[in-house]
Amino acid sequence: MTKPEIISWLLEGDPSIRWQVQRDLLNARPAKYELERRKIAKEGWGKRLLDLQDSSGLWGGGIYGPKWISTTYTMLTLRLLGLQTNHPQAKQACKIFLDEGFYTDGGINFFSYSLKYSETCVTSMILALLAYFRYPDERIHAIASFVVGEQMSDGGWNCESPKGATHSSFHTTIQRWRDYMNMSVSSRKRKSKSAKSAPVDMNSCWRIACTNRTAQARSSTQR
Incomplete structure (x- = not known):
């Protein structure tokens, strides 16, 4: 109590x-x-x-950087504070996210000058913001499909998968599920797809949390 x-x-x-x-x-x-x-x-x-939002709709002079003070991270903070979902300044930022970041693969890519694919973690963060602030745009469905499509065979997610990661990241997975669930709550009046994941048990959590090397070392000590 x-x-x-x-x-x-x-x-x-x-x-x-x-x-x-x-x-x-x-x-x-x-x-x-x-x-x-x-x-x-x-x-x-x-x-x-x-x-602190400027006349163009940005915070910190950029969409994703400088980190922590940029538009993305300011919007994440405003969401955590509980800013009402219909606030016009938030809607303005959501429009920027889509107009500047929606990429050919269906995700969000603010770094097309150096990356030729959408980054899973950034895409999920933007998806959560668009859903929370209830921004009306059909592209949101493509973004949600992109995030679900990035789920790995062990049931989780890893932002490093395009670089060759073979297992999920516990941190990335928890963050993605949080973002996805936020979207589901915000869109509960609409029928939505569910992620293609088996029920989570402790063995799944262990596999996702450990690196391949750690898991192999643990296996060898139990023989």
Whole structure:
């Protein structure tokens, strides 16, 4: 049980904290916490970030870089804060993601000057943002299909697979499932495809988490 003094302390914080405390810890009615959530764009951390968007719709002067302050990472932060899905500044950024990044293979490629394929992790992040902010564009379905198509034979994902990776990355897989599930939640009123994965068990988690070398070493010690 959460102590009352901790709740009081959290409620003294930013609107992005307060609305989630009301929803997740206090079980407040949607009308109450959504009222608090709307303040994110008007005060505190959310407003400070929104005020940094330039007239072209970008943050930090770029779409993916400079890392952490660019449009992609600012939008990811705004999503975590809980910015409302219909915010026009977020919609403007979503349009940029698609217009500048949608690639011939159906994914997102902001690096076509050096890469001739879409990067799985970046594509998944953009997919999650487009779904969260409910951007209305048919290209989103192609992006979702691209991400599902990148699933490896062991059931996971690895951003290094185009470079020859033969097994999934635990980190990449968890991130991709989180992004994919966010899309599913945001699009729950529409029928969506599910990833072609067998039920996850501890052996699957071990195989995905380990590198080939680690797995081979573990196998040799058990003989």
